[in-house]
Amino acid sequence: MIDRIYFDNAATTPLEPLVLDAMMPYLTNMFGNPSSIYSYGRESRLAIENARKSVAKDLNTHPSEIFFTSGGTESSNMAINAAIRDLGCKHIITSPIEHHATLHTVENLHNRDGIKLSFVSLLPNGHIDLTSLSSLLENSAEKCLVTLMHANNEIGNILDIYTVGELCKQFNAIFHCDTVQTVGHYPFNLRSTPVHFITGSAHKFHGPKGVGILYINENVKIKPFLLGGTQERNMRAGTENVYGIVGFAKALEIATANYTADSTYIKSLKWYMMEQLNNHITGLHFNGDILGSSLYNLVNVSIPLTEKSEMILFNLDIHNICASGGSACTSGANIGSHVIQAIYNDPNKNAVRFSFSKHNTYKEIDRVITLLKDMI
Numbered sequence: 517m518i519d520r521i522y523f524d525n526a527a528t529t530p531l532e533p534l535v536l537d538a539m540m541p542y543l544t545n546m547f548g549n550p551s552s553i554y555s556y557g558r559e560s561r562l563a564i565e566n567a568r569k570s571v572a573k574d575l576n577t578h579p580s581e582i583f584f585t586s587g588g589t590e591s592s593n594m595a596i597n598a599a600i601r602d603l604g605c606k607h608i609i610t611s612p613i614e615h616h617a618t619l620h621t622v623e624n625l626h627n628r629d630g631i632k633l634s635f636v637s638l639l640p641n642g643h644i645d646l647t648s649l650s651s652l653l654e655n656s657a658e659k660c661l662v663t664l665m666h667a668n669n670e671i672g673n674i675l676d677i678y679t680v681g682e683l684c685k686q687f688n689a690i691f692h693c694d695t696v697q698t699v700g701h702y703p704f705n706l707r708s709t710p711v712h713f714i715t716g717s718a719h720k721f722h723g724p725k726g727v728g729i730l731y732i733n734e735n736v737k738i739k740p741f742l743l744g745g746t747q748e749r750n751m752r753a754g755t756e757n758v759y760g761i762v763g764f765a766k767a768l769e770i771a772t773a774n775y776t777a778d779s780t781y782i783k784s785l786k787w788y789m790m791e792q793l794n795n796h797i798t799g800l801h802f803n804g805d806i807l808g809s810s811l812y813n814l815v816n817v818s819i820p821l822t823e824k825s826e827m828i829l830f831n832l833d834i835h836n837i838c839a840s841g842g843s844a845c846t847s848g849a850n851i852g853s854h855v856i857q858a859i860y861n862d863p864n865k866n867a868v869r870f871s872f873s874k875h876n877t878y879k880e881i882d883r884v885i886t887l888l889k890d891m892i
Contacts, residue, residue, distance in 0.1 A: 520836040521880045526669055526697065526814055526871035527840060531763075532722040538766040539724065542759035550756050551747065560758045567765035571729060574772045575699070577706035583730045583748050584761050588696035588717040589617040590741075591730035592663075594752075595692045595713035596621045598738035599661040600631055603690050606658035607632040611644055613670075613855040618663050618694055632658060641805040642673045642859040649680065653687040660687065665694035666714075670855040670869060671804030672811035674698070681710030690736075696720055697811060699729075700771040701779070712736050716768075718760070722873070723767030727760030778874045783812035785872045785881065790815055792885045797892055803860055803867060813872045818856070818865035822892055828866050835887055840869040 522530075542563060548556025550564055564584070572579040585591045596618065599605045608622045612635050626633040634656075637648035644664060653660055662684050667674045677693055684691040692713040695704075699714070700721025706714070713736070717728040732738065732751075745753035771778070793800060793815075803816040819828065832839050841853060856867045870884075 520838060521876075521884060522838045523870040523872065523876065523880070523884065524838045524840045525873040525876075526720075526811075526869065528719045528725065529722045529873055530875065531724060532767055532770055534770060535723055535763050535766045539759040539763045542762055546758075550758060551745075560756075563758055563762050564756055567761045570765040571768055574768050575704045575706050575731065576708075577704075577731060578734060580749075581706070581731055581734050583732060583751050584756065584764070585728045585730050585752060586726055586757070587719075587728035588615075588694065588715045591713075591715035591717075591728050592617045592692070592694055593621050594730055594741040595715070595732075596625070596661065596663055597741060599690045599692060599713075600625055600629070602738040603661075603736065604659050605631075605661035605690055607634065607656050607660045609634050609636060609649065609652050609656075609660050609662045609689075611636050611638065611664055612858045613638065613642065613668055614663070614665055615669055615694055615696070618665070619854075622663065632656075636664075638859060640859070641808070642668065642671050642803070642855075643805055643809070644675060644680075646676070646679060646683070650683055653683060653689055656687075660684075660689040661692065662689050663692040663694070665697070667695075667697040667811050668804065668855060669697050670853055671816045671859070672697075672806065672814035673804045674809045674811065676809075677709060677711065685710050696728075700768055701775075701811070701813065703772070703775060706731060716764075718764040718767050721767055721771045724760050724763040727757050727764045729764065774874075779812050782872050782874060782876075785876055785878070786812060786815055788878055789870060789872075789881050789885075792881060793817055793888075796885055796889050799865075801860060801862070801865060803856060811871075814869065815871075816856075816867060816869045818860060818862060818867045819888070820892060821864050821866055826866070828868060828891065831891055832868075832884075832887070837884055837887065839884075840871070841867060 548560040550560040568579045568582050625631040637645040691711050695714040696717045699716035712733045714731045719725040742753045799820040801818040
C-alpha cells in the first residue's frame with residue numbers, strides 16, 4: 517500500500533509524540549476534577565495553572581490574560597459577543613474573507629440584534645485595504661468592533677496586526693484578531709501588540725483537538741460567555757479539559773523552541789512546491805500575496821479545469837493525497853470557497869490548498885507534481 521501524503525496541515529496537524537507523553541498522566545491516574553479540594557483535584561488544578569503560565573510566557577503576556585476554551589471557534593464567539601454585550605460596540609467592521617467562526621457570528625448579531633455591520637474593501641491580492649478600514653472607523657458614529665484575522669486560513673495572507681491595532685486605538689475601537697493560523701507558528705509579544713482579543717487552537721500546531729485559548733487584554737472587562745460554574749476565574753463555566761490544556765501548553769512550548777528551524781524548513785517546502793508547479797503546469801494562478809506577506813506553510817493555487825482536474829480533490833484522494841479546496845470547516849458543503857470567490861473567481865480554474873508541516877518532504881511534493889501533471 518502506498519503511504520498517504522498529508523498536505524492539509526492548515527486544517528489540522530498530527531499530534532506531537534512529546535505532547536501525548538505530557539497528556540497521558542492526566543488521561544490515566546491523574547484524573548481529578550480541578551475544582552475538588554483533595555489531592556487529586558489539587559494536582560489537576562496545578563497542571564492547569566502551570567500550563568497557563570507556560571502559554572503566557574511563550575506569548576509574552578501575563579497568565580491572568582490567558583483563558584482556556586474548546587478552540588478557536590468558541591474563543592472568537594466569546595470575544596465578538598462580549599464586545600457587543602459588555603464593551604458598548606454597536607458597529608462591527610470585518611472582511612468578506614474571514615473564517616466562518618467570525619462571519620457567521622457577526623451576521624447573526626446583525627440579523628438578530630440589528631448591530632451595524634460593515635465590510636472593508638480588499639486589495640486585488642486579497643489583503644485588507646487599510647485606507648478603507650480607516651475610512652470606516654473615521655466615519656462611524658458608533659463605537660466599533662474590528663474583527664480581522666491575522667492570517668487567512670485559505671490563501672495565507674498575513675495582516676499587519678500592529679497597524680490595524682494602532683488604527684483601532686486612534687478611533688477607540690475594540691480589536692479582535694483571529695490568530696488561529698499564527699499562534700504556534702510565529703513568535704508573539706502580546707505586551708507590545710495593540711489588540712484586545714486573540715485566539716489560538718492547539719491542533720493547528722501539533723497539539724490535541726478540542727482545546728484553545730482566548731487572550732483577553734487586562735484592560736478589558738467582560739462577563740462570562742458560558743454560565744454554570746466558576747472555572748477559568750469565573751469566565752468560562754464547565755469542568756476544564758485538563759489533558760487538553762496540558763497538551764496545548766506543551767505543543768506551544770515545542771513550537772516556540774523550534775520556530776526558527778521548523779519555519780525555515782517548511783518555507784523551503786512551500787517554495788519548492790511553487791517552483792515545481794510553475795515548471796510543470798501551465799495556466800495556473802497562485803492566490804493571495806504568496807510571494808509577499810503570507811504564511812510560510814501554505815500554497816493556494818488555481819489549476820486549469822480539464823476533464824481530469826474537474827474533480828481534482830477526489831482524484832488526489834484516490835491516490836492517497838490529502839489536500840483541500842478551502843477551509844476544512846466547509847468541505848462537507850457543496851459550495852465554493854467564499855475567499856476565492858471574493859478575490860479570484862475564475863470558473864475555468866479549480867482552487868487547491870496545499871499546506872505543509874515539519875513532517876513533509878520534497879519527495880512527497882515530487883509525487884504530487886507527477887500526479888497533477890497526469891491530471892492536467
